[in-house]
Amino acid sequence: MALRNLYMKEWYSMRIVGSWKLENRSFFSLLLSSSILRRASVPQRLIVYYIVFIFTIPLANATNYFVSFTDKGIHSELNPSQFLSKKSIDRRIKSKVAIDETDFPVCQDYIQKIAVHSKYIYISSKWLNGAAIEASAEQINTIKQFSFVKDIQELRLKKSIITLSNNTANNMGFCPADFALPQLDMLNATLLHHNGYTGKGILICVMDDGFNTVNTMSTFAHLYTNNQILSTWNFETQNPDLYHVGGHGTAVLSQIAGKAEGVLRGTGPDANFLLTKTENEKENPIEMYQWAAAAEWADSIGADIFSTSLGYTQFDNPKDDYYYADMDGRTTPITKAAVLAARKGILVINSAGNEGWSPWHYISAPADADSILTVGAVDATGNYIGFSSHGPTWDGRIKPDVVTMGHRNMVATTNDILINSSGTSFSCPIMSGLAACIWQADTTLSSFQIRDIIKQTASRASHPDNEYGWGIPNAALAVEQITGKKLLYPVDCSLLDENGYLITPNPYNRGEVLSITVWEKNMPSKYDIEFYTADGKLAHAANINTTIGLNRYPIEIATDLKSGLYYIKLLQNGLIVKVEKLVVL
Numbered sequence: 001m002a003l004r005n006l007y008m009k010e011w012y013s014m015r016i017v018g019s020w021k022l023e024n025r026s027f028f029s030l031l032l033s034s035s036i037l038r039r040a041s042v043p044q045r046l047i048v049y050y051i052v053f054i055f056t057i058p059l060a061n062a063t064n065y066f067v068s069f070t071d072k073g074i075h076s077e078l079n080p081s082q083f084l085s086k087k088s089i090d091r092r093i094k095s096k097v098a099i100d101e102t103d104f105p106v107c108q109d110y111i112q113k114i115a116v117h118s119k120y121i122y123i124s125s126k127w128l129n130g131a132a133i134e135a136s137a138e139q140i141n142t143i144k145q146f147s148f149v150k151d152i153q154e155l156r157l158k159k160s161i162i163t164l165s166n167n168t169a170n171n172m173g174f175c176p177a178d179f180a181l182p183q184l185d186m187l188n189a190t191l192l193h194h195n196g197y198t199g200k201g202i203l204i205c206v207m208d209d210g211f212n213t214v215n216t217m218s219t220f221a222h223l224y225t226n227n228q229i230l231s232t233w234n235f236e237t238q239n240p241d242l243y244h245v246g247g248h249g250t251a252v253l254s255q256i257a258g259k260a261e262g263v264l265r266g267t268g269p270d271a272n273f274l275l276t277k278t279e280n281e282k283e284n285p286i287e288m289y290q291w292a293a294a295a296e297w298a299d300s301i302g303a304d305i306f307s308t309s310l311g312y313t314q315f316d317n318p319k320d321d322y323y324y325a326d327m328d329g330r331t332t333p334i335t336k337a338a339v340l341a342a343r344k345g346i347l348v349i350n351s352a353g354n355e356g357w358s359p360w361h362y363i364s365a366p367a368d369a370d371s372i373l374t375v376g377a378v379d380a381t382g383n384y385i386g387f388s389s390h391g392p393t394w395d396g397r398i399k400p401d402v403v404t405m406g407h408r409n410m411v412a413t414t415n416d417i418l419i420n421s422s423g424t425s426f427s428c429p430i431m432s433g434l435a436a437c438i439w440q441a442d443t444t445l446s447s448f449q450i451r452d453i454i455k456q457t458a459s460r461a462s463h464p465d466n467e468y469g470w471g472i473p474n475a476a477l478a479v480e481q482i483t484g485k486k487l488l489y490p491v492d493c494s495l496l497d498e499n500g501y502l503i504t505p506n507p508y509n510r511g512e513v514l515s516i517t518v519w520e521k522n523m524p525s526k527y528d529i530e531f532y533t534a535d536g537k538l539a540h541a542a543n544i545n546t547t548i549g550l551n552r553y554p555i556e557i558a559t560d561l562k563s564g565l566y567y568i569k570l571l572q573n574g575l576i577v578k579v580e581k582l583v584v585l
Contacts, residue, residue: 063134063140063155064132064134064154065153066132066152066153066285066333067131069110069130069148069150070150072107072126072129073107073148080099083104083300087203087302094444095447097343097345104126106124106125110148111131114133117135117142117143118139119134120134122289123235125289126296127295128337183255183409186380187434188477191487192476193269193437198269198270199269199437201271201272201440202272202440204303204432205294206249206256206273206275206276206307206432208278208309208310209247210244210245210248210277211242211253212250212414213415214243214249214250214253216415217250217414218260219258219260219264220254220258220412223257226270228270230272230301231275231301232275232276233275233276233294235276235291235297247414248309250413250414251411251412251421251426252425252426253266253429255433256268256269256271256433257271257433258412260412260418263410264418266429267432274301279310287312288312288365291308295338298346304439305346305347305349305435306348306350309428311350311351311363312332312364312365313355322364326365327365328394329368329370332365332368334365335368337366339369339372342369342448343371345447346447347451348369349431350366350373351427351428352377352424354388354389361389363389363390363400368399373402374402375401375431376389376402376403377404377423377426378427379405379406379407384467385406388403388424392466399469400466402454402468402470402471404427404430404431404472405426409430431473435450438478441482445482455469455470459473486513491517491550493519493550499578500518500520501519501578503516503568503570504517506580506582508582508584509585510557510561514555515552516570517550517553522548526546526573527545527570528542528543528570528574529541529543529569529571531557531568532568534564534565534566540561542556563585565583566582566584
């Protein structure tokens, strides 16, 4: 189920808008044979591997099941390039991950034999090696007899236990220019954007309930102008259309990619995207298998990051509920799929959940996975919000991993309506966009390295706990650790003197970054920078080489520079061009 955005004191239950009609479906198709697949292009093969089988045989008392297979059959004739894109294969090479049995498609001979004895085959999963089907008790008894069937699990309808606030009462419309900035500034995301780290070149797959009107909203216009949405797929209806259903995904996407001048800015606005619909109108365990299929599809295309604001815990029949003991990182099917995705070099990011105030106050699946970034919520001042689900996992691991703003975030809903809304559903995509910006700094790093850097540079890295995890990420510190360079805010050119020079900040606190800006109009130059004490003694020296245009350089002042008054002398090719007083605090 989607981890619905919530606003305290305004509670009511709502299901995701969508369609889950099991009756009156007609026969669609069988999956193409492997010989045909070998002749298809990679994009065609990637879609064909996720076709749903729909049958017209009328059945009484049919129930949903997930049928697991013992193996993948004979696949030695298949080449990895037939079911994985070059980008996906390259990611495995970079991450030193071998292509293994889980990467090969589900055996189509097994699927076809199961199809004869079931009403519908909703979807198959190569990572979980099986298929979600609808069948009668008699048909299941027949299917059990196949030697390739390993296990059959009944899938029951699940409760809708996560609440949604009445956001229309909080519609803020447009607001002051800095209204949405806290959700970025607490992470130093704005500083990254000013330095060109905007997620460019990183591919993010978002799994949700649909992206209603995203293709017509001005908030996302840049995604279409720049061709940043590479592909879409609806894993419920098995077609590309996901722009006419679901509003939760629209709001979630706005936290990564939204742009509304002076109102909203996502954390990774220049990333590329795969958009998928994995949620249904009714809360059904099949959603977890649709998520797995979406993950496999996105992996095959070459996604770098998964962003998922979903969580699963309870079912209509209490005997089928997940319990706290199941939150051990290896029990639920969606957690297993999330772990597999992480092991294949994908950075999987998931919301912690909004159950902090409920009897079930722990994280939900797949937030319990040990190889992913689980994201909790804080308010604009960085304080933990009580609705944010927390750890530990059943086996004692700290969760969440990090926290970002999830209280009164500015989000975009359908038709460009901008509102305040809350929930870890928004903490997760904020982190996903931020991770894309950080990864952009060095794409040769693996997902595990990026995950570790994010945690190690967060605010509570030295003392993590089960509310904040490793704390609030510091994107600037993460990028500086990766690149070895200090990040600087852009300068206001109106502050440059008549010769195009600016030294800032002044007064200077030794905990800040001192920088010099030079507007070079004619030709590249060499500058020497000398720091003198009030009595004329040389205290520090540095030099820079400029290029044509606006140049800004951090000046590494000696750490033992004492507080007091100094004079800075700026020399261009040996000639003094500026002398300025500097107060060191």
